[in-house]
Amino acid sequence: MTSVTAIPLPYYLILSGILFVCGVLGFLIKRNIITIFMSIELMLNGVNLSFVAFAAHWHVLSGQVFVFFVMVVAAAEAAVGLAIIIAVYRTRETLNVDQVNLLKL
């Protein structure tokens, strides 16, 4: 507790929670696929924030390492996800998820 004691842990967690809830709400409310995609990134980063906050607080490295994993996966996801979005747009000419509903019984 030498360098980063300026801001206490609960602040980080509250911000992390706000980010996550924003992501969830965006995911549920928005219809544009790209916005939904961004909401997912928001949730991931909200979680990432809580990871690094805890890691700094408890002086364990595993939290930091985990964040790197999350970022790597998120990057891969973004690559694949954006490719799918482009493909969807090319075939259906829309990005409204309510109209992309073929996969059902």
Next chain:
Amino acid sequence: MTPNLYLWLIPVLPLAGAAINGFFGRSFSKKTISAVALFFPGIAFLYALDIAAMFSSSAAPYFCELAPWIRAGAFHADFAFYLDQLSLVMLLVVTGVGFLIHIYSVGYMADDDGYYRFMSYLNLFMFFMLTLILAKNYLLMFIGWEGVGLASYLLIGFWFIKDSAASAGKKAFIVNRIGDFGFLIALFLLIKHFGTLDFTKLFEQIAAQPVEAAGIGTLTSIGLLLMVGAAGKSAQIPLYVWLPDAMEGPTPVSALIHAATMVTAGVYMVARSHAIFERAPGALTVVAIVGTLTALFAATIGICQTDIKKVLAYSTVSQLGYMFMACGVAAFSAGIFHLMTHAFFKGLLFLAAGSVIHGVGGEQDMRKMGGLRQYMPVTFATMGIATLAIAGIPGLAGFFSKDEILWKAYSSPYGSWIYWLIGVVTAFITSFYMFRLMYMTFAGDYRGATASAAHAHGDRSHGHGHGEPHESPWVMLGPLVVLAILSVFGGWIGVGGRFEHFLAPVFQSAPAADTVGETASSGVEHLLMAVSIVAAGLGWILAWLLYSRLPKLPGVIAEAFGSLYRAVANKYYIDELYAVLFVKPVVDGSSAILWKGVDQGIIDAIVNNAADAARHTSDNLRHMQSGNLRSYAGWVAAGGAVVIAYMIWMGVR
């Protein structure tokens, strides 16, 4: 150590014939099939003769252990064969008469499409019958027992396209199952109480048991159950109903299986189990009563039958009744003696009847025959000899054996004058219906259609056109002549008790009925003999009066005894009675309870309802999968919220 006789060869030879013809016969020529089918039983017969020549009473019984079969703890049942005087007699009868009937079949079945099948079945029957006879334990005997049932089923239903033949085969099989059930339970009881089914070991143990004088003990129950089995196989009351229907089979089958050999298996089994029956007087009495009643009952039915083979069928049932009567008074050798002579003359009667049927183009109704003596003299002569033999005319085979039985029924310690009286009445009826058959068939004028219309119905083995009735070829007449000779002289080996002495070592533990017979005055014996001869003669005279001299009279008598005549002609409505008592309840119960109740109501209902429930549930659940991405997201969020709420309220651990 007795010399090895390779007894197993005798049953296996016909099996080889059956296999060769059964598997490859379709592509063989008729000549090859006949050669194969005759060669193997012929060799078996020659070998049996060879064994008989080597046979010495002092060395008997011979054993032959082929291979171990069932060995469970202390219980052993092996493929083992056994030959003593009793099985030797049976062996010669079965191979000898069987071989003759094989020869006859070559002529009789020559025109049938299923020739190779028929010959293969006949050989198969020989295999099982010889296994039955030569088995050293009850279990192997049971294999033969079931096997002859199978062969009988296959051969009765040989013309399976004909509906009546197929159902007659089924009837024979099912009725026999009832008997086999009793036989099996008897075997279970034997295993439970004595731990073995081997004849020698078993009878040693049983010989040590006391005679069960009163009440029903173990041995009495076993004896009664064995009798149930014997009644099924040998067509005794109440299980005789299958035998008359079995006449749907080709005539050589009726001769071989349903007259000469298979149906006598029950008598053989009872005689083989004599040690059991001797210690169970109650069971013996039942055997005697069943035999006596069957003899009389079947004979009376025989009077009114018009189908030539049905008359002979009821006659067979009746004669088997005589054999059981003999066994029931502990005169086992007399029963076996009659079994042997009966095989000769009844086999001959059936073969001759087959020759008649062949000659008139498939007609079996005696009312459409008549006057056949001039057309088929050899058949007439041989059948006449057989009729004299079965009627008990002195000097022929049937006389000696039947008289032996009647005398034993009277004089044996188990016997009674009632058995004798019923036996004599039956002898009178036997003589009557047999001569009736002869007069209706061979005397008078030919009443059948001479035109080719005659072969429109009946025996399908006749493709060739029919005009006049004609004599059969010599391949059929040869066996008739041989059997006729045996029917004349076959009884003479019993003169002076020689046959009985030959079999004595087998039945030596029997409370010697013969000594009793010898101590009784021979005057009584001669008197009884005279009475039975008179009875046979009266039957002949009556038949001559009614069916030759006064041919109008039978109709008048039938009118006078209207209801009685109809009852007899309809076989006392026994088949109908069984249908109401047993068949209908089973059919109704099966369809109402088992089919509609259990099968449809429970089993099908469970399966169908389970499927319906699964379909309804999934029908409701499938609406969750709407394809709407945001609703999925909502479900995920809601699920996450529930998990978090749970962890908050209930704690993480």
